Amino acid sequence: MSEISPPIVFISYSHDTREHKQWVTKLASALRDKHVEVILDQWDLEPGDDVPKFMERAVKAAGRVLMICSDPYVRKANDGKGGAGYEAMIVTGELVRDLGTRKFIPIIRQGGGEPSVPDCLSTRLYVDFSNDEEFDAKLEELIKSLHKTTQLGKPPLGPNPFANLSTPTAELEVRTAMAEGQFETAIADPKAAYSLASTLAASGDTATWRRLLRTLQRRAASDLIAWRRADGTVPHSTEKDPAPLHDHAAKGVSFYMPLFACLVAGAESGKEDFCGQLSWIDEVQNPAGWDHSGSTYWTDFPELLLFVGHALLGGMMMDSKRGDDAYELATTKIPDRRSSRDSKALFRTTGITGWPESMAHHCNLAWAFLNKTIQEQEWIGEGFGSPDHARSAVSAYYQLLSLLNFCHVSTNGRFECGELERTITVPLNFCRWPEPVVTRGYKIFLGQRSMITRLLEANDLKDPAKFQQHWQRWLEVCGKWLGNVFQWHFDFAVPQTSFPSDIQTKGLSLKEP
Numbered sequence: 018m019s020e021i022s023p024p025i026v027f028i029s030y031s032h033d034t035r036e037h038k039q040w041v042t043k044l045a046s047a048l049r050d051k052h053v054e055v056i057l058d059q060w061d062l063e064p065g066d067d068v069p070k071f072m073e074r075a076v077k078a079a080g081r082v083l084m085i086c087s088d089p090y091v092r093k094a095n096d097g098k099g100g101a102g103y104e105a106m107i108v109t110g111e112l113v114r115d116l117g118t119r120k121f122i123p124i125i126r127q128g129g130g131e132p133s134v135p136d137c138l139s140t141r142l143y144v145d146f147s148n149d150e151e152f153d154a155k156l157e158e159l160i161k162s163l164h165k166t167t168q169l170g171k172p173p174l175g176p177n178p179f180a181n182l183s184t185p186t187a188e189l190e191v192r193t194a195m196a197e198g199q200f201e202t203a204i205a206d207p208k209a210a211y212s213l214a215s216t217l218a219a220s221g222d223t224a225t226w227r228r229l230l231r232t233l234q235r236r237a238a239s240d241l242i243a244w245r246r247a248d249g250t251v252p253h254s255t256e257k258d259p260a261p262l263h264d265h266a267a268k269g270v271s272f273y274m275p276l277f278a279c280l281v282a283g284a285e286s287g288k289e290d291f292c293g294q295l296s297w298i299d300e301v302q303n304p305a306g307w308d309h310s311g312s313t314y315w316t317d318f319p320e321l322l323l324f325v326g327h328a329l330l331g332g333m334m335m336d337s338k339r340g341d342d343a344y345e346l347a348t349t350k351i352p353d354r355r356s357s358r359d360s361k362a363l364f365r366t367t368g369i370t371g372w373p374e375s376m377a378h379h380c381n382l383a384w385a386f387l388n389k390t391i392q393e394q395e396w397i398g399e400g401f402g403s404p405d406h407a408r409s410a411v412s413a414y415y416q417l418l419s420l421l422n423f424c425h426v427s428t429n430g431r432f433e434c435g436e437l438e439r440t441i442t443v444p445l446n447f448c449r450w451p452e453p454v455v456t457r458g459y460k461i462f463l464g465q466r467s468m469i470t471r472l473l474e475a476n477d478l479k480d481p482a483k484f485q486q487h488w489q490r491w492l493e494v495c496g497k498w499l500g501n502v503f504q505w506h507f508d509f510a511v512p513q514t515s516f517p518s519d520i521q522t523k524g525l526s527l528k529e530p
Contacts, residue, residue: 030085218286238304332410340465371444412458
């Protein structure tokens with residue numbers, strides 16, 4: 018009887034967390050136990066190997082490609098991430114279009130909600146491995162598909178045909194050096210990064226744009242890690258004297274300013290390929306080589322980076338009338354680095370919205386740091402028109418975050434049952450900015466009419482009476498929070514007090530200002 022050759026699969030995935038990599042290894046081992054030959058970077062890729070060439074060979078050699086669709090993987094695939102390093106392990110839409118969708122099998126590995134796959138495979142059947150208790154059943158389903166039969170014996174596996182493909186090369190290092198040389202000025206100066214990114218967006222040069230983003234991400238992570246190793250200081254400060262903490266943290270955040278400037282310029286362009294980028298979140302949250310041990314000031318420093326980055330990007334999205342993009346940013350799932358299976362929408366992730374651990378988990382310290390950053394970074398004032406306009410735009414974005422916070426509380430029935438303790442996940446510190454700044458921010462917020470209307474309707478708030486009742490309760494919650502945080506010294510405006518009166522009863526369409 019002739020021997021049946023095992024099917025060959027290549028596993029494409031993103032290196033989200035250590036636990037996620039271990040789960041991928043578990044799946045690969047289980048497949049081999051079921052007579053499926055597996056090509057996996059953890060087994061078949063050696064230090065010094067050319068990662069893009071490895072993937073190119075693996076995809077061509079494999080009969081099927083398993084795309085492990087974690088939330089970060091889907092974002093990177095949709096953003097067209099690829100090129101250097103382990104980003105090349107992610108299958109993009111361009112590759113799917115070249116080879117056809119039949120070769121690719123989406124494997125869902127997500128923490129909850131509606132499963133999502135890359136846009137290029139939106140119509141493909143997937144195998145959902147999200148529930149660990151169903152692992153064996155889902156594995157059997159996958160095995161039947163790979164073997165194209167219900168019963169197969171397991172003959173001995175032959176030698177790995179790819180064992181000799183990997184050869185040490187310096188090509189990747191050379192390519193990295195060339196990219197950094199090309200963007201040397203942008204790496205060193207966020208104003209130059211903003212100018213270059215604006216030019217690329219205006220010309221529609223997405224290829225160079227993506228190379229710039231990858232270069233800035235890689236360099237920022239490298240500089241941040243080097244700074245931590247050389248310094249290691251854990252600054253101490255209080256709300257009355259935040260200068261030591263702010264001055265020290267500003268150094269680390271400065272490494273990411275060119276990247277943030279590039280993203281803000283993309284949002285300002287209003288073009289789809291430049292405005293809706295979200296995969297940068299995963300790169301900032303988990304810098305390559307970051308040590309997650311030690312003092313929380315250092316281990317959670319990426320939270321502070323995300324706090325600053327999403328505030329600036331969201332502000333520009335709102336100011337550029339890209340409310341839908343701001344909504345996508347505000348609701349994108351943020352994995353919990355302490356638990357690979359848990360994730361929450363950004364507006365519910367307090368370490369990013371305003372209580373980063375590196376700012377002593379204190380919203381006032383964090384907000385003062387953000388304010389200081391806006392005032393001192395020249396490119397922000399130039400990009401937004403002025404520091405005050407930047408603050409208005411950020412205020413508009415935080416009013417959207419606060420509205421999402423309200424909708425989440427409303428849909429969970431907490432207004433009816435009276436469980437309103439600890440419901441604030443978005444700090445209201447923007448209310449402390451000068452009244453003209455906050456008022457202008459409210460007008461920017463109201464400018465996103467269609468997005469706000471869809472948001473209210475999606476959260477069952479199209480009934481004006483219900484909306485008015487819930488909003489009044491929400492204002493009471495906000496007032497109590499402000500009183501506790503600022504000890505009843507209200508010398509600032511609360512911009513959304515009149516929000517219900519700005520909405521017409523019929524159709525929830527906003528009145529013209």
